[in-house]
Amino acid sequence: MTGINNNVQSDKISFWYDPDKRSILYQMGTLVMVGLLGYYLLSNILSNLERQSIATGFGFLQKESSFEIGESLISYSAADSYARALLVGVLNTLIVSFIGVVLTVILGTFIGVARLSKNWIVKKLAAIYIEIFQDIPVLLQLFFWYAFFYEMLPSPRQALNPVSGVFMSNRGVVFPVPVFDKTYIFMAVALATGCILVFLLRRWARARQEKTGALFPLFKVSIAILIGLPLLVWWLGGAPTQIDVPVLTGFNFQGGVNVSPEFSALLLGLVLYTAAFVAEVVRAGIQSVGHGQTEAAMSLGLKPSRVLNLVILPQALRVIVPPLTSQMLNLTKNSSLAVAIGYPDFVSVAGTTINQTGQAIEGVAMIMAVYLFFSLLTSAFMNWYNKAIAIIER
Amino acid sequence: MRLFKLLFISAMVLVFGFSGMASAGTLDDVKAKGFIQAGVNGDLFGFGKPDEKGIWRGLDVDTARAVAAAVFGDASKVKFTPLTAKTRFTALQSGEIDILTRNCTVTLTRDTALGLDFCQVNYYDGQGFLVPKKMGLKSAYQLDGATVCVLPGTTTEMNVADFFRSNSMKMKPVVIENTAELAKAFFAGRCDCLTSDASQLAGTRSVSPNPDDYVILPEIISKEPLAPAVRHGDNQWKDIVNWAILATINAEELGITSKNVDEMLKSKDPIIQRFLGVSPGNGQALGLDEKFAYNIIKQVGNYGEIFERNVGVNTPLGIERGLNALWTKGGLMYSPPFK
Numbered sequence: 001m002t003g004i005n006n007n008v009q010s011d012k013i014s015f016w017y018d019p020d021k022r023s024i025l026y027q028m029g030t031l032v033m034v035g036l037l038g039y040y041l042l043s044n045i046l047s048n049l050e051r052q053s054i055a056t057g058f059g060f061l062q063k064e065s066s067f068e069i070g071e072s073l074i075s076y077s078a079a080d081s082y083a084r085a086l087l088v089g090v091l092n093t094l095i096v097s098f099i100g101v102v103l104t105v106i107l108g109t110f111i112g113v114a115r116l117s118k119n120w121i122v123k124k125l126a127a128i129y130i131e132i133f134q135d136i137p138v139l140l141q142l143f144f145w146y147a148f149f150y151e152m153l154p155s156p157r158q159a160l161n162p163v164s165g166v167f168m169s170n171r172g173v174v175f176p177v178p179v180f181d182k183t184y185i186f187m188a189v190a191l192a193t194g195c196i197l198v199f200l201l202r203r204w205a206r207a208r209q210e211k212t213g214a215l216f217p218l219f220k221v222s223i224a225i226l227i228g229l230p231l232l233v234w235w236l237g238g239a240p241t242q243i244d245v246p247v248l249t250g251f252n253f254q255g256g257v258n259v260s261p262e263f264s265a266l267l268l269g270l271v272l273y274t275a276a277f278v279a280e281v282v283r284a285g286i287q288s289v290g291h292g293q294t295e296a297a298m299s300l301g302l303k304p305s306r307v308l309n310l311v312i313l314p315q316a317l318r319v320i321v322p323p324l325t326s327q328m329l330n331l332t333k334n335s336s337l338a339v340a341i342g343y344p345d346f347v348s349v350a351g352t353t354i355n356q357t358g359q360a361i362e363g364v365a366m367i368m369a370v371y372l373f374f375s376l377l378t379s380a381f382m383n384w385y386n387k388a389i390a391i392i393e394r
Numbered sequence: 395m396r397l398f399k400l401l402f403i404s405a406m407v408l409v410f411g412f413s414g415m416a417s418a419g420t421l422d423d424v425k426a427k428g429f430i431q432a433g434v435n436g437d438l439f440g441f442g443k444p445d446e447k448g449i450w451r452g453l454d455v456d457t458a459r460a461v462a463a464a465v466f467g468d469a470s471k472v473k474f475t476p477l478t479a480k481t482r483f484t485a486l487q488s489g490e491i492d493i494l495t496r497n498c499t500v501t502l503t504r505d506t507a508l509g510l511d512f513c514q515v516n517y518y519d520g521q522g523f524l525v526p527k528k529m530g531l532k533s534a535y536q537l538d539g540a541t542v543c544v545l546p547g548t549t550t551e552m553n554v555a556d557f558f559r560s561n562s563m564k565m566k567p568v569v570i571e572n573t574a575e576l577a578k579a580f581f582a583g584r585c586d587c588l589t590s591d592a593s594q595l596a597g598t599r600s601v602s603p604n605p606d607d608y609v610i611l612p613e614i615i616s617k618e619p620l621a622p623a624v625r626h627g628d629n630q631w632k633d634i635v636n637w638a639i640l641a642t643i644n645a646e647e648l649g650i651t652s653k654n655v656d657e658m659l660k661s662k663d664p665i666i667q668r669f670l671g672v673s674p675g676n677g678q679a680l681g682l683d684e685k686f687a688y689n690i691i692k693q694v695g696n697y698g699e700i701f702e703r704n705v706g707v708n709t710p711l712g713i714e715r716g717l718n719a720l721w722t723k724g725g726l727m728y729s730p731p732f733k
Contacts, residue, residue, distance in 0.1 A: 049509075052509035052625070053626055053627075055507035055508075066556065067567075068567045069567070070569065071566075077559075079559070143575070147578070150579055150583065151582050170583050170584055249539070250539040251541065252541060252566070262568070339546075339569075339570075342568045342569055342579065348571075351480055351571075352551055354480065355546070356503075356552060358483060358503065360483075360484050
């Protein structure tokens, strides 16, 4: 509105009384003040650090780290640089956050739906779960799960062996994995191709349904494609079957893949805690859809599963997604509590780096930058998703 | 929570930029406020930890008290700040504390890049391994492939990695920040061994459910000279801390204890007269009272008394003097002359 008025009367309004120009002036003033403050702080740090003869800068990243890290997704040894050690930490944070978020959404949705169940026992159990896990501080829960893993499970020499090749001990769960073979790369390619095929198939099935009304058994066919295609490639590649089975040698198991108690405890603690909040978000979202919508859909003769999928969820998701995003961010940030139970996440590795190099300001700045980056990335993705499911007016 | 403390101190450094430190020397600051603020461990039995009555006890605590006795003639004019391994240096750099007596190992990086100055060593330590007796291990060289419990934020992490690397052995660290949690995980069998300074291992072993189930392996894999630190560039303050510790060692060499120090004042020995300030000179040179050494010995005791009271064979730690005996008895404790 102001824009139109301004265009008409721009000759008459003096600079100071034009709200548009004045707001630009205010914003520039704020920007200059923030910039000056930042400059003051930075120059103050640098001059003081120099006067105290404390080393500054990120040169230390190239130096040899000289410390070991308990678990790593990439190859790493004490002879590698600090930069690589920090990368190991970032990846460790990323993997626990990613798996954690996925499991949390699944478990939270399940419990949120159960909370609204017509079955009295299921409803009460879900309510009890939510109350218990929401009300206990997450750090205590982590300590509990960690102690649970190392106190309850036996030492490696008396490891439990539930299934042949799988061993459970207080050093973690080890299970066999296939020895690497070139065929597995092609299987991954086949799986990706399968995904694209399913996507195209889904579009075709939709178009056909809108035109003719005929339903296509999309779910069953998709599963067949996603499993069948990689299997076919595996068979064509000579069906490699060599398996890397863990064996107890010396202090611990060698070979196979080891999931440490620290990782399990952190993942379990974070998922169970955050899922309680997600469950409430999901429940609120579903309840926000008026009961009349359900009744209308039922009176059209839709099956209960279709009522949920086609009528309730699309509307509920709009309410669910924004608070769900903040729960995802919470989980990512809470993963920094890993340091308390010995999981080498980014904060833990950065902490050791700070201590060995003494460059606390650079280290803390990196911690802040990494978490900020993760949070912004998650927010950006969820905002995109939120837009994609928003009401499309036709 | 420790992270927040670290963040907080860093923020303080950012905002206040070590304010007020360039204005005057630490001695003047300390005299103006009437007490010394000392950074200590807070959780390490024998070195720095309050007892059940809330009174601070430990070798590092007594070192800070000796400095207070030298500066004020009153060993009680000192306040203690418990610090984690991570926050300790930042606390000193930012001026939150005046002296850091928190079982810190002297290293080149800390002495230079961190802007610190280390004083006289008050405990010669070394890193070792604690293992369950039932494993039947005789030597640290049998630890290839072991899972090792380590406390982060110390020289320990690097030492243990160096030891395994130089002997072409493999290890898997489990790094837990809280001392008590780390010990719990070790006692529950999460790790094959616990590594730390030998003095700390003795302390951890003494609080285990059954101390006799655990042994400390004979190998000491590192040199850990523990010494108090002050800010770089304040030479007078460094001299004071240095000579306060040396006074406790010198007193033991001269056979002066807190019990006999009053009689020693009447001694005809010129070395003792000079040391206790009967013939003046030393105090003035340091900018302290002539009786500073007398006050330290009278109120805190000589090095031998401090050692035996906090970590010696009659305490739960039960540590022998070893390297910390006087040089005349095969140890490393040696004081330059007080003249």
